[in-house]
Amino acid sequence: MQQTLARCAKLACVIGGVGVIFFLINVLHFRCLRVEVLMYAAFFDILVASALVAIAIALTGWLRLASIEVFFAIVIGALISALYIILVPTLIDRSLSVYMLEKTHQRGGGIRKDAFLDIWRGEYLQEYRVVDTRLTEQIASGTLVIRDGCVLLTPRGNAAVNFSAFVRRHLLPQKRDILGDVTDDLTDPFRNSSPTATYTCK
Numbered sequence: 001m002q003q004t005l006a007r008c009a010k011l012a013c014v015i016g017g018v019g020v021i022f023f024l025i026n027v028l029h030f031r032c033l034r035v036e037v038l039m040y041a042a043f044f045d046i047l048v049a050s051a052l053v054a055i056a057i058a059l060t061g062w063l064r065l066a067s068i069e070v071f072f073a074i075v076i077g078a079l080i081s082a083l084y085i086i087l088v089p090t091l092i093d094r095s096l097s098v099y100m101l102e103k104t105h106q107r108g109g110g111i112r113k114d115a116f117l118d119i120w121r122g123e124y125l126q127e128y129r130v131v132d133t134r135l136t137e138q139i140a141s142g143t144l145v146i147r148d149g150c151v152l153l154t155p156r157g158n159a160a161v162n163f164s165a166f167v168r169r170h171l172l173p174q175k176r177d178i179l180g181d182v183t184d185d186l187t188d189p190f191r192n193s194s195p196t197a198t199y200t201c202k
Contacts, residue, residue: 010065011073014053018077022049023084030089036140038093042085050078099124150201 026045035041057070065073092098103119104111111119125131135151138144143157153161174184185191 007065007069011069014057014065014070014073015077015080017053017056018046018049018074019081019084021052022046022077022081025049026085037137039085039090040140042089043082046078046081046085049081050074053077096120096124099128 022045025048026042029035029041029045033041053074054070057065100116103123135144135146138157139146141156143154143160145152145154168187168189172187174187175182176184176186178185
């Protein structure tokens with residue numbers, strides 16, 4: 001029993017070690033180094049932290065655990081770190097819902113409902129630099145390129161669109177409650193859209 005508890009404690013040490021080292025690396029990375037895509041940078045930090053823990057264990061051997069146990073403990077630590085990245089910095093960086101809360105707080109705790117659309121158009125896009133940030137992310141991801149003043153879809157971008165369209169049509173809620181209106185609008189958001197031909201380019 002004592003041996004089992006000791007083994008569990010050692011495994012918890014490995015998992016926690018990955019998480020702590022990742023957090024320290026990530027804070028330094030985000031504060032001091034250039035970042036194009038937040039999530040990619042964070043996943044790189046997770047790989048670095050996992051590698052450092054694995055190397056430390058291999059060099060010292062102080063845990064005296066089987067290699068497979070160490071491997072899975074590191075994987076669990078990496079997954080917990082990834083969960084943090086998705087649920088905290090990435091969510092705050094990208095979330096329109098978080099912006100809504102922040103903007104309502106900035107305006108003294110209350111905003112007229114009919115003013116929100118104007119706020120999105122006039123303030124959100126500029127304050128969060130939404131267009132510049134998202135273009136940077138997609139260019140770094142290889143889904144878009146900018147050529148002769150045109151933003152062009154790459155083959156990888158086209159594949160991403162096909163995948164997202166499939167998910168929207170088949171895996172998103174078909175009866176979404178949006179302020180009391182039960183609808184499937186978000187499964188095909190361009191259904192009633194009329195694109196303006198003047199901004200297209202090849």
